Amino acid sequence: MKILVCISNVPDTTSKITFTDNNTAFNSNGIQYIINPYDELALSKAVELADGGKANVTVIHVGDVASEPTIRKALAVGADQAVRIDAPPRDAWFVANQIATYAKTENFDLILTGRESIDYNGAQVQAYIAELLQIPSVSIAKRIEINGNEATIDREIEGGKEVLTVNLPVVIGTAEGVAEVKIPNMRGIMGARSKPLTVLPAVDVPALSTISNYETPTPRGAVTLIDKDNINKLVELLHTEAKVI
Amino acid sequence: MSILVYIENVEGNFKKSGFEALSYAKAIADTLQQEVYALSIGNVENTELEKAGKYGASKIINVQQEQLKNFVNQAYASIIADIAKSTGASTIILSNSFSGKGLAPRVATKLNAGLADAATSLPIIEGETWKIKKTVFSSKAIATIDLLSPLKVISLAPNAYEPSESPSDIQIENYTPKIEQSDFSTIIKEIVRATDKVSLPEADIVVSAGRGMKGPEHWGLVEELADVLGAATACSKPVSDAGWRPHEEHVGQTGLAVSPNLYIAIGISGAIQHLAGVSSSKTIVVINKDPEAPFFKVADYGIVGDAFEIVPQLIEALKRYKSN
Numbered sequence: 001m002k003i004l005v006c007i008s009n010v011p012d013t014t015s016k017i018t019f020t021d022n023n024t025a026f027n028s029n030g031i032q033y034i035i036n037p038y039d040e041l042a043l044s045k046a047v048e049l050a051d052g053g054k055a056n057v058t059v060i061h062v063g064d065v066a067s068e069p070t071i072r073k074a075l076a077v078g079a080d081q082a083v084r085i086d087a088p089p090r091d092a093w094f095v096a097n098q099i100a101t102y103a104k105t106e107n108f109d110l111i112l113t114g115r116e117s118i119d120y121n122g123a124q125v126q127a128y129i130a131e132l133l134q135i136p137s138v139s140i141a142k143r144i145e146i147n148g149n150e151a152t153i154d155r156e157i158e159g160g161k162e163v164l165t166v167n168l169p170v171v172i173g174t175a176e177g178v179a180e181v182k183i184p185n186m187r188g189i190m191g192a193r194s195k196p197l198t199v200l201p202a203v204d205v206p207a208l209s210t211i212s213n214y215e216t217p218t219p220r221g222a223v224t225l226i227d228k229d230n231i232n233k234l235v236e237l238l239h240t241e242a243k244v245i
Numbered sequence: 246m247s248i249l250v251y252i253e254n255v256e257g258n259f260k261k262s263g264f265e266a267l268s269y270a271k272a273i274a275d276t277l278q279q280e281v282y283a284l285s286i287g288n289v290e291n292t293e294l295e296k297a298g299k300y301g302a303s304k305i306i307n308v309q310q311e312q313l314k315n316f317v318n319q320a321y322a323s324i325i326a327d328i329a330k331s332t333g334a335s336t337i338i339l340s341n342s343f344s345g346k347g348l349a350p351r352v353a354t355k356l357n358a359g360l361a362d363a364a365t366s367l368p369i370i371e372g373e374t375w376k377i378k379k380t381v382f383s384s385k386a387i388a389t390i391d392l393l394s395p396l397k398v399i400s401l402a403p404n405a406y407e408p409s410e411s412p413s414d415i416q417i418e419n420y421t422p423k424i425e426q427s428d429f430s431t432i433i434k435e436i437v438r439a440t441d442k443v444s445l446p447e448a449d450i451v452v453s454a455g456r457g458m459k460g461p462e463h464w465g466l467v468e469e470l471a472d473v474l475g476a477a478t479a480c481s482k483p484v485s486d487a488g489w490r491p492h493e494e495h496v497g498q499t500g501l502a503v504s505p506n507l508y509i510a511i512g513i514s515g516a517i518q519h520l521a522g523v524s525s526s527k528t529i530v531v532i533n534k535d536p537e538a539p540f541f542k543v544a545d546y547g548i549v550g551d552a553f554e555i556v557p558q559l560i561e562a563l564k565r566y567k568s569n
């Protein structure tokens with residue numbers, strides 16, 4: 001089985017988010033990057049399925065050379081090789097086209113992404129890839145089992161879950177529950193250095209959208225503290241002031 | 246030209262987010278002097294279909310076929326794109342629900358349209374360019390997306406646009422699509438839905454609790470408060486990690502992002518990763534025994550004290566309020 005895991009590079013969750021160029025560009029100065037947490041789940045699931053040889057795992061990242069530490073970390077977790085498409089990840093449509101173009105040449109049985117990235121929170125890449133490849137996709141998977149050529153997946157739906165089966169190949173967006181996050185060990189880290197990392201040029205993709213401005217949300221006013229012996233006051237304020245009950 | 250709105254249903258009932266999408270579409274259609282057409286796929290009765298008229302649709306296209314009873318994203322995407330083409334829709338609007346997320350990029354690809362996902366504002370229309378806002382970096386920022394393509398797909402964030410009635414005469418048009426078997430590669434085995442509970446992603450009110458509740462045996466209190474308010478329940482990550490609550494209740498950076506009208510946080514410290522998933526809630530109430538808990542900094546109302554004393558009193562106070 002050949003598995004492709006799509007890895008994005010996102011600001012560490014505690015990062016302060018600021019913008020430059022008159023609020024038109026994200027300021028990456030001083031930002032610590034990590035593997036998107038959902039992609040860690042995807043990668044951990046892939047490595048679990050491979051279980052030391054039952055599958056071959058490729059990680060792919062669209063981004064510039066600065067994200068190679070993230071790719072090496074993915075190799076340290078247990079991927080066999082990596083591909084980097086050498087271009088800034090302009091948007092989900094661009095990224096998905098790069099990944100689909102690469103995937104067309106390789107016939108993967110399983111393509112895993114995170115359910116969404118925690119920077120742009122698009123949850124788009126996964127369905128775009130599937131549509132470009134004309135194969136099925138499952139957007140928010142909480143459990144994945146592979147049996148021969150068939151995947152059984154629990155998909156999250158509002159207020160519950162759907163259990164479905166699908167024949168490979170399929171693109172799946174992973175959420176909590178699919179796997180325990182694997183932390184790289186020393187052997188993995190050492191081994192990662194000599195695993196193949198191929199850099200490929202990007203294909204041209206006309207833009208259908210662009211981000212023209214960023215702003216920070218207006219801060220809330222100061223908290224109104226209510227005495228714990230006067231709970232009725234809270235109920236009253238929720239009704240008359242906040243108008244939410 | 247027209248705007249096409251796909252409305253999801255659950256067991257034959259339209260979702261509230263569908264009416265939000267219709268109202269949103271109606272507001273755009275009014276500025277552009279276009280019609281709003283709704284689209285329903287699945288087994289929905291006429292009385293339900295007619296409800297789309299209340300929110301401004303002049304026509305609803307009804308696709309009802311046994312094979313399409315349940316959501317299959319490839320098949321649904323094909324149908325939505327085909328109907329968009331045949332009705333000459335310039336804009337396709339759907340809700341950014343769990344299913345919508347798997348659908349919108351496919352529809353956009355088929356139509357070579359730009360996609361504004363999880364939209365939180367009406368577009369500012371500047372000729373062919375539409376400017377639409379969405380929250381990014383886990384609610385730490387808001388981005389303006391410029392849609393540049395002639396055809397546009399917008400998936401509307403849940404709870405971002407208040408449904409408003411705008412009654413119009415509605416015509417129901419039954420439609421039998423051509424369907425390709427290759428669009429049905431996923432087979433649904435089972436759907437499990439907790440019908441007695443308010444669904445968290447769509448809830449107007451969320452009662453959420455953290456490690457301050459000490460253990461799963463105390464969740465009766467959280468549930469009782471939620472019941473009085475007609476709210477959904479949620480929790481912090483350590484709570485679901487410890488197995489006190491199911492994973493789907495976990496909100497925050499690595500869990501679900503919610504933006505209800507009212508979010509009540511009980512015994513949650515307010516770590517940045519937690520806030521990432523809840524800070525766009527309209528009103529936030531925090532109950533915490535530690536006056537220094539970071540959550541108070543982003544709260545509208547706060548009570549400093551022991552949850553085990555405060556929550557029962559709050560339940561009583563709300564019951565009194567409700568009975569008046």
Ligand SMILES: Cc1cc2nc3c(=O)[nH]c(=O)nc-3n(C[C@H](O)[C@H](O)[C@H](O)COP(=O)(O)OP(=O)(O)OC[C@H]3O[C@@H](n4cnc5c(N)ncnc54)[C@H](O)[C@@H]3O)c2cc1C
Nearest residue numbers: 455456457481482497498499512513514518519534535552
């Ligand atoms: C990469 C990453 C991703 C993460 N993602 C998430 C996420 O998505 N969601 C999330 O929630 N967390 C997430 N976390 C964890 C997060 O950093 C915090 O550890 C977590 O939110 C803390 O949960 P808590 O507030 O329930 O527990 P604690 O931090 O232990 O806080 C408990 C609170 O309860 C109060 N308390 C105790 N007893 C009482 C009482 N009797 N009455 C009233 N108050 C009481 C305490 O004062 C305290 O403020 C993530 C962390 C990392 C590193």
Ligand SMILES: Nc1ncnc2c1ncn2[C@@H]1O[C@H](COP(=O)(O)O)[C@@H](O)[C@H]1O
Nearest residue numbers: 008062089113114116117122123124125
């Ligand atoms: N630059 C990238 N390179 C490779 N994969 C990516 C990239 N950006 C996003 N992805 C994948 O697509 C998923 C969803 O991202 P998004 O659609 O941006 O929310 C992520 O969890 C990754 O698996």
